[in-house]
Amino acid sequence: MGAQKPAIQVKDLYKVYRVGETKVRALNGVDFTIYKGEFCSIVGASGSGKSTLLNMLAGLEKPTKGQVIIAGEHIEKKNENQLVKFRREHIGFIFQSFNLMATMDAVENVALPLTFQGVGRSERIKKANDVLDLVGLQKYKDHRPTQMSGGQQQRVGVARALVVRPEIIFADEPTGNLDSKTSEEVMRLMQKVVREQNQTLVMVTHDNHLATYADRIFHIKDGKIEWIEDNRANSLEENDTTTNIKKESNL
Numbered sequence: 152m153g154a155q156k157p158a159i160q161v162k163d164l165y166k167v168y169r170v171g172e173t174k175v176r177a178l179n180g181v182d183f184t185i186y187k188g189e190f191c192s193i194v195g196a197s198g199s200g201k202s203t204l205l206n207m208l209a210g211l212e213k214p215t216k217g218q219v220i221i222a223g224e225h226i227e228k229k230n231e232n233q234l235v236k237f238r239r240e241h242i243g244f245i246f247q248s249f250n251l252m253a254t255m256d257a258v259e260n261v262a263l264p265l266t267f268q269g270v271g272r273s274e275r276i277k278k279a280n281d282v283l284d285l286v287g288l289q290k291y292k293d294h295r296p297t298q299m300s301g302g303q304q305q306r307v308g309v310a311r312a313l314v315v316r317p318e319i320i321f322a323d324e325p326t327g328n329l330d331s332k333t334s335e336e337v338m339r340l341m342q343k344v345v346r347e348q349n350q351t352l353v354m355v356t357h358d359n360h361l362a363t364y365a366d367r368i369f370h371i372k373d374g375k376i377e378w379i380e381d382n383r384a385n386s387l388e389e390n391d392t393t394t395n396i397k398k399e400s401n402l
C-alpha cells in the first residue's frame with residue numbers, strides 16, 4: 152500500500168456548525184490518506200460526522216478549516232463552478248435512494264453522466280452496456296426502475312457511478328433502503344468492481360457488519376477518526392465466494 156498513489160488526502164479537517172449560540176463540531180480534526188484502488192468504509196453511530204465528512208470530501212460543503220486533496224487538487228480552494236466541473240470529471244456517487252430517472256431504462260440511466268461530458272450517443276450506449284454487463288444486469292438493460300427490484304436498481308446506481316471511470320466513488324449508506332440479503336449482494340458487487348477496475352471507493356455506513364466488506368475501516372466518533380482498522384485479510388477471504396455469488400444471485 153505504501154508504494155501506492157494517494158487518491159484522497161485529508162489534512163487537519165474541521166467543520167463547525169453554529170446553531171444559535173452553540174457550536175457543533177461535526178468534524179473535529181481529521182487526518183488520513185486513502186490510496187488508489189482501495190475500498191474504505193467510514194463507520195460510526197448516527198451524528199458521529201459521517202455525512203459531513205463525505206460532503207467535505209466530495210466538495211459539497213466547505214470545511215471550516217483544513218485541506219482535502221483529490222487527484223493533486225485542493226478541493227477546499229475551488230469555487231462552485233470549479234467544483235461542479237471537478238465532480239463531473241472525477242467523482243461518482245452512489246445514493247441510498249438510487250436517484251434513477253423513472254422514465255429512462257437502465258442503459259439510458261447509466262449513460263446519463265456521459266451526456267454531461269459531451270460523449271456522443273453511440274459511444275454512450277456502448278459504455279453503458281459494458282458497465283451493465285459488469286454489474287450483472289445483462290437481462291435488464293431495457294427495464295425502467297419500476298420494473299426492477301431494489302437490488303437491481305442499486306446495481307444500476309453502481310453502474311452509473313462507474314461509467315465515467317471516476318477517480319473516486321462516494322457512497323453514503325448505499326444499502327440503506329435494501330434488505331440485509333440484498334445489501335450483502337450489493338456489497339459484494341462493490342468489492343468486485345473495486346478489485347476488477349482498481350476503483351477507489353469510499354462508503355459511509357452506520358452498520359458495523361457492512362463496513363467489514365471494505366479493505367480498511369475508518370471508525371468515526373464525535374467528529375474524530377478514532378482508529379483505522381486494516382481489514383484486508385478478512386475482506387479478501389470474503390472474495391473467495393464471489394464466483395458462487397455471481398451464479399446464484401439473480402438480483
Ligand code: ADP
Nearest residue numbers: 168170175177196197198199200201202203204
Ligand atoms: P452522521 O452522518 O454520522 O449521522 P452528520 O455528519 O450528519 O452525522 O452530523 C454530525 C453532527 O453535525 C451532528 O451532531 C449533526 O447534528 C450536526 N450537523 C450536521 N449538519 C448540520 C447542519 N447543517 N447544521 C447544524 N448541525 C449539523
Ligand code: MG
Nearest residue numbers: 198201202203
Ligand atoms: Mg449521515
